[in-house]
Amino acid sequence: MQTRPSQPIESSDLEHFLQVPGPTFVPERILAAMHRQMLDHRGPEFQTLTREVLDGLPEIFRSTDPVILFPSSGTGGWEAALVNTLSPGDAVLFLVAGHFSMLWSRMAAEFGLDVRVLESNWHRGADAAELEVYLRSDADRKIKAVCVVHNETSTGAMTQIGDIRAAIDATGHPALLLVDAVSSIGAMDYRHQEWNVDVTISGSQKGLMLPPGLSFNVVSEKALEAAKSAKLPKSYWAWRSMLAHNADGYFPFTPPISLIYGLAESMIMLNEWGLENVFARHKRHAEAVRRCIAYWDLGIWCKVPRDYSPVVTAVVMPSGHDADAFRKLARERFNISLGMGQQKLAGKAFRFGHLGYTNDNLILAGLEAVESALEHARIPHRPGGVDVAYLFLNRRR
Numbered sequence: 217m218q219t220r221p222s223q224p225i226e227s228s229d230l231e232h233f234l235q236v237p238g239p240t241f242v243p244e245r246i247l248a249a250m251h252r253q254m255l256d257h258r259g260p261e262f263q264t265l266t267r268e269v270l271d272g273l274p275e276i277f278r279s280t281d282p283v284i285l286f287p288s289s290g291t292g293g294w295e296a297a298l299v300n301t302l303s304p305g306d307a308v309l310f311l312v313a314g315h316f317s318m319l320w321s322r323m324a325a326e327f328g329l330d331v332r333v334l335e336s337n338w339h340r341g342a343d344a345a346e347l348e349v350y351l352r353s354d355a356d357r358k359i360k361a362v363c364v365v366h367n368e369t370s371t372g373a374m375t376q377i378g379d380i381r382a383a384i385d386a387t388g389h390p391a392l393l394l395v396d397a398v399s400s401i402g403a404m405d406y407r408h409q410e411w412n413v414d415v416t417i418s419g420s421q422k423g424l425m426l427p428p429g430l431s432f433n434v435v436s437e438k439a440l441e442a443a444k445s446a447k448l449p450k451s452y453w454a455w456r457s458m459l460a461h462n463a464d465g466y467f468p469f470t471p472p473i474s475l476i477y478g479l480a481e482s483m484i485m486l487n488e489w490g491l492e493n494v495f496a497r498h499k500r501h502a503e504a505v506r507r508c509i510a511y512w513d514l515g516i517w518c519k520v521p522r523d524y525s526p527v528v529t530a531v532v533m534p535s536g537h538d539a540d541a542f543r544k545l546a547r548e549r550f551n552i553s554l555g556m557g558q559q560k561l562a563g564k565a566f567r568f569g570h571l572g573y574t575n576d577n578l579i580l581a582g583l584e585a586v587e588s589a590l591e592h593a594r595i596p597h598r599p600g601g602v603d604v605a606y607l608f609l610n611r612r613r
Contacts, residue, residue: 233552235582237369237399237528239421239428240572242478246425249481250474257473263465269476270462272483276401276424276491277416277434279408284433284458287472290398290419293431294320296453297394297415301439303447304328306360309350309391311342313375314368315558316396321363327448332359338560340520341368341375348383357390360442361414365396366406370558372530372567373518374404381411392439398422401432402486403571404526405495414439420475423494423527424482425573429475498526501570501579504608505529508583508601509568512590517565527571530561534596539566546589552582576609 234241255262273283286292302308307330310321325331334350336343342364351359362384367374377395384393392414400406401416402423408416413436420430435443435455443455457468486494506529509516515532518524533539543554543566555567568586570579583602590597 231551233550233578233582233585235569235586236553236555237422237567237569237571238419240423240425240569241574242427243425243485243573245485246478246481250478252474252477254473257471258466262471262473265476265480266462266465266467266471269480269483270465272487273432274434276483276486277397277408277418277432278406278410279416279434281408281434281436282459282462284435284455284462285476286431286433286453286458287429287475288431289421289428290396290417290431291323292453293398293417293419293433294323294396296431296433296450296455297417298324298327298329299446299448299450299453300433300435300455301392301394301415301442301446302327302329302360303445305330307332307358308361308363309334309347309359311336311347311362311364311375311380313340313342313371313373314338314365315370315561316368316398317342317363317365318559320365320396324363330358337519338371339373339518341373341523342380344376344379344383347380348386351384351387351389351391354389359389359391361392361394363394363396367397367399367404367525367527369399369525369528369555369567369569370530370561371517372525372528373520373523374400374525375523377411377413378407381413385412392442399527399571402482402491402494403498408434412436414442420479422571424479425485426475426478426482429472430479495526498570500609501574501576502526502529504576504579504605505568505570505583507608508587508605511601511604512587512597514597517561528555528567528569530555530557530565530567532565537593537595538563542566542589542593542595545593546586549592550585550589552585552589554586580606580609 312335401418416434418432420426421428517530557565
């Protein structure tokens with residue numbers, strides 16, 4: 217049997233393993249692109265840069281709709297999506313299948329929206345069949361928007377957005393479709409146009425390989441029409457102001473120039489690799505990680521293979537073992553950061569990110585660190601899972 221070269225891992229020998237599902241490693245090319253002097257953000261050089269970025273972004277989102285760029289985290293992107301399309305008291309339906317969809321529903325409630333929740337089993341993505349039943353019961357068409365997370369990094373499960381759109385269409389319901397693609401863009405197959413999404417929300421710090429600090433709204437004609445009558449208060453987040461200034465290559469306020477330099481380089485890199493190749497790489501790494509976990513005899517939180525996330529896997533700890541204590545040991549002893557379990561997963565699972573700027577060697581080294589930590593913590597497992605991942609990644613393709 218072919219086996220991988222193996223040497224003990226010592227914390228002092230390693231760069232830190234950032235195996236969380238975001239923020240992710242920033243490539244040297246992007247760091248170098250950002251390490252540049254400031255521009256006059258009202259001058260012609262910045263105007264050219266802005267137009268190149270805004271003209272190229274729709275392709276990354278598989279869309280011809282305009283992409284609006286805000287200096288913020290993904291949370292800001294969600295606020296912009298809500299306040300530009302809705303009015304106080306509007307009914308909105310959140311498909312809750314994990315921590316982040318729950319978080320966004322709470323945000324909506326703070327704006328005085330009438331929040332309805334359809335909660336699915338957190339061991340899979342949101343259920344399109346349940347959505348169809350719910351919308352058929354909304355005879356008065358009170359629901360103004362359906363909100364869903366494409367890829368729940370909290371659970372390692374993705375929702376089939378094509379199925380969600382089909383469920384809405386089957387009922388003839390006029391609700392807007394708002395989709396969180398914060399961990400999707402630049403890492404996994406996402407089709408804003410084909411799935412007829414009205415607002416796609418995303419962020420910079422995951423598949424786009426940038427530091428945190430940029431959020432995105434991709435907006436359909438239907439969403440822009442809804443914005444004309446939306447009455448939730450907005451100023452900084454106003455689409456109308458952003459689109460008016462963007463048309464001339466500028467922003468209504470001081471933009472994050474360094475991050476835009478980095479975004480331009482990120483787009484170049486993704487186009488050099490080819491998006492389909494990037495998606496295939498993430499799926500391949502995800503499969504290697506899952507095979508390793510299965511060999512360890514540890515559980516995977518997501519129970520529906522079709523919904524397995526290509527960018528993060530939530531690993532279930534054996535009964536009687538605390539995931540947070542294990543994460544602490546892994547960080548202190550083996551220099552690896554693993555994602556914490558959130559809400560229903562707290563203390564029960566840790567998350568292994570395989571997202572962004574990564575490669576076979578980094579995935580294998582991260583798994584090696586986890587296996588060493590399992591041994592050191594005396595967590596029941598079957599040693600040799602990293603060998604299984606190695607053989608999968610090095611099989612003839």
